[in-house]
Amino acid sequence: MTEKTSAWYEFYRRMKNAWPWPGPPRLEMIDGMLNIDGLMHLALKHPGLGKLVGEPGDSQPYAECKCFPDGSNFILISGGLLDFVEAVIAVTVAGAKLQLTKGAVIDPINTPDEVDDVLLVLYTNWQNLKGNETRLVVTKPDWGETAQNHFDTLYLATRAFILLHEYGHAALHPTIQEKDRRPEHELEADAFALDTMLRFKRPGMNYLTLIAGSTLVPRIYKALEIMGHTFKKTHPPPQTRIAALFDRVRSVAATEFDYYGLTGQSRVIDLRLSAAERKFVGADNNSDRFSGEDIIFSVTSGAHSIAGEPPTNTFEGVREIVMSYLVASNVAARQDVAALWKRVKSSVYRKTEIDNLSLFEKCMDIAHQVIQSLPEDDRMLFGID
């Protein structure tokens, strides 16, 4: 039985007045995310965490952690936020069928263009979901075991990040009221969530998916902002949060090359969301789609796809992708390429558990060859003449 703290009274008042969430619980997942050491660590180091976690059915997207002077706290994460997260992941993973309780059924899709179009429908309809009586229902297609597993893991990682971010506030800022939090507190809570997942991941959970699930959270806030949703002024811009998470991944990656590999899934998802957002705001500018890091990623992921057993792309195919990234980048992005590539080339291989030296060397070799094969102007962007 839970002790009747200040948090307890407020928590039950809030839950009683909230729109009920009709589905199965979606936040009881920490057990599936973290290994036993991780669960013990959290329980011992922060005994107050996670005692009161609620999922009100409100359609507005929000997540909050409220801390009280008696040391108690509660966490509320709205159904609207989880619905939106689920829809974005389902659409990007393979193209799920989306159904609005009052609205159109959108059939399964699979090509990137079709994914963008369904995301666009989601973005457009989201604005009509502001009343609690209309919910977003996501029906997954019969998409096979691989897609289902990928969906499950990514959705689990995203929910865990949302919850662990709020745990982070309770653990790190127990005496700071929500309204008094500053942008750096949000970045600290993000770091707490990512570090906890990477440090205590269960065997079999893929690092790329954990990182993608984490960065997807601020990325989804960015999407909601583009749709006109306003967030509290205490929060840093979503782009700042994404960049801080990427930096954190960079600091644990075995090499700069691995950093691009570890953030690959995040970048691929971002690509689809960005494409849908460009359509949503009516921007047809194709020339500043990719950052300097995205261009480097096209080379490193391309090299990896050639080096893989079995290879998933050809040398010519990769070369074309790299050139398409360069065409769709602006001057500033292209100016970053030389310094970023230099950083990849000169990064010292550090032995961590995320490693594979011979594959790394093979990939670096192929990446060099791809760059060497580019037209002279493009090659020079990488600082190679």
Ligand SMILES: [Zn+2]
């Ligand atoms: Zn926060």
